[in-house]
Amino acid sequence: MIHPDTELRFVNEEIGYGVVAKKLIPAGTIIWVHDALDREFMLDEIEAMAPALRSVVENYTYRNSKGNYVLCWDHGRYVNHSFKANCCATPYDFELAIRDIEPGEELTDDYGYLNIIEPFWPTDEGTERKCVYPDDLLRYHSIWDKQIGLVLDRVPGLAQPLRPFMTDELWDRITRIVEGTESMKSILENFYPANVLG
Numbered sequence: 001m002i003h004p005d006t007e008l009r010f011v012n013e014e015i016g017y018g019v020v021a022k023k024l025i026p027a028g029t030i031i032w033v034h035d036a037l038d039r040e041f042m043l044d045e046i047e048a049m050a051p052a053l054r055s056v057v058e059n060y061t062y063r064n065s066k067g068n069y070v071l072c073w074d075h076g077r078y079v080n081h082s083f084k085a086n087c088c089a090t091p092y093d094f095e096l097a098i099r100d101i102e103p104g105e106e107l108t109d110d111y112g113y114l115n116i117i118e119p120f121w122p123t124d125e126g127t128e129r130k131c132v133y134p135d136d137l138l139r140y141h142s143i144w145d146k147q148i149g150l151v152l153d154r155v156p157g158l159a160q161p162l163r164p165f166m167t168d169e170l171w172d173r174i175t176r177i178v179e180g181t182e183s184m185k186s187i188l189e190n191f192y193p194a195n196v197l198g
Contacts, residue, residue: 002076003031004161006107011080014123018080018106025101028154033165034093037073040064063115067192082108083127088147089113091189092170094162096155098147112136113144115192141188148187153178 005025011018025031046057046069060077061069071077079087085108088098101107111120111132119133133139155174163171176182 001033001035001037001162001165002072002074002079003029003107006031006075008075008078009106011106015080017078018108019075019078020106021101021103023103025097025107026154026158027097027099028151028158029097030094030155030160030162030166031087031097031101031107032072032076032079032095033162034070035073035165039071039073041069041071043067043069062111063117063192065115065190065192067115067194079107079109081111081122081132083110083122083125083129084108085110088144089187089190090148090152091185091187092173094166094170096148096151098151110136110140110144112140113187113190115190137188137191141186141191144187145184149184152184 002019003025005021005023006019007022008017009020010016041057041061046054049057057069057071061071064070086097086099086101086105087095087107087109089095089109095109097107111122112129113136115137116132116134119131121131124130152174156178173182177184
């Protein structure tokens, strides 16, 4: 489920639609949680689909660490890529705002941590990286871990509208990490090895 203070808007002809903040979303806010309405597909299910359905799944899903394709049921599936992303996935089935997201600003992810199948070249943003590769998690996980670590301690002190969609066990784990009694897992745990090895 995507944060309630967002909406789907047309961005431009090249990008199409994107998810935009309606209000200020502070760094450390949980902006998306994997919930029971999100649909997970195995590869053989996708291969058995009609081409039109397969196209939808291929365009609007990400791959998890098991290699399954996850389709968000709400407009979370429209979050676009950016090498200067303001959100970041975690190894705990939720995403965080890694900096303040201003009203009217588009929420973005770095697709490098989504286990893409084929490289793609997005719009040039003037960054050193120009292409997203299937093995980007192997290359950049330490950068993303640092971004998560810099804001994770803010989670318990902020209003978190998505808290009801998280288990108490997960919330307790976040609390232990913030308190320093449990180590934070690396985003590298999201990597699907067969994506690049097989």
